[in-house]
Amino acid sequence: MKYHHGNLRENLIKEACSACEDLGWENISLRNLAKSLDVSQTAPYRHFDTKEELLAEVAALGFIKLSNSVSDSAKFLEKGLAYCDFALKNPNTYDLMFGTAFSFSNYPNLLQASRGTFESLKKDLVLHYEDNGLKNVSEEVVAEKALAVWAFVHGLVGILKKTQAIGPEGIDGGPLMLVMNLSKDLDKYIERSVNSILAI
Numbered sequence: 001m002k003y004h005h006g007n008l009r010e011n012l013i014k015e016a017c018s019a020c021e022d023l024g025w026e027n028i029s030l031r032n033l034a035k036s037l038d039v040s041q042t043a044p045y046r047h048f049d050t051k052e053e054l055l056a057e058v059a060a061l062g063f064i065k066l067s068n069s070v071s072d073s074a075k076f077l078e079k080g081l082a083y084c085d086f087a088l089k090n091p092n093t094y095d096l097m098f099g100t101a102f103s104f105s106n107y108p109n110l111l112q113a114s115r116g117t118f119e120s121l122k123k124d125l126v127l128h129y130e131d132n133g134l135k136n137v138s139e140e141v142v143a144e145k146a147l148a149v150w151a152f153v154h155g156l157v158g159i160l161k162k163t164q165a166i167g168p169e170g171i172d173g174g175p176l177m178l179v180m181n182l183s184k185d186l187d188k189y190i191e192r193s194v195n196s197i198l199a200i
Contacts, residue, residue, distance in 0.1 A: 076128035
């Protein structure tokens with residue numbers, strides 16, 4: 001049993017990120033993480049007083065990864081697809097990021113990371129408008145449009161996750177059938193919807 005494990009704080013966050021997707025954030029414990037990293041059961045408490053503090057770091061890292069994933073898309077309309085892709089590939093982390101496991105105001109790193117994601121979206125939107133000949137869109141309109149796009153894609157992710165969980169055999173008509181059909185050509189659906197939201 002080791003009492004020191006290199007940069008234990010970073011290793012705990014990394015291990016918690018993996019455990020979040022493998023087990024679900026609700027099933028993470030500092031005791032089990034210590035066992036996985038082969039350190040004493042008290043070692044994690046030198047870096048995190050509670051599991052909640054560690055989960056807040058996992059969520060903050062999730063926002064950073066989401067922001068980077070979306071930023072890698074060259075065109076604004078491709079960013080919605082990148083957002084959905086991140087959420088569907090990291091469902092448990094995504095649920096932690098947008099759930100109610102903790103209050104963001106209690107964790108500055110998490111608050112900064114989540115705000116940074118939105119600020120990045122607004123900057124991308126300004127560039128999108130400028131590329132389309134709209135150079136004087138007010139900050140208020142940009143913020144409102146960015147929030148509307150985020151709300152649309154976030155809602156879409158929730159429905160897509162529902163269709164994934166149920167599976168094709170469990171869907172019998174209704175809106176879930178529509179979403180399942182739209183998901184076959186998701187980029188075009190997102191493009192149409194986002195273009196409608198962004199219209200000025």
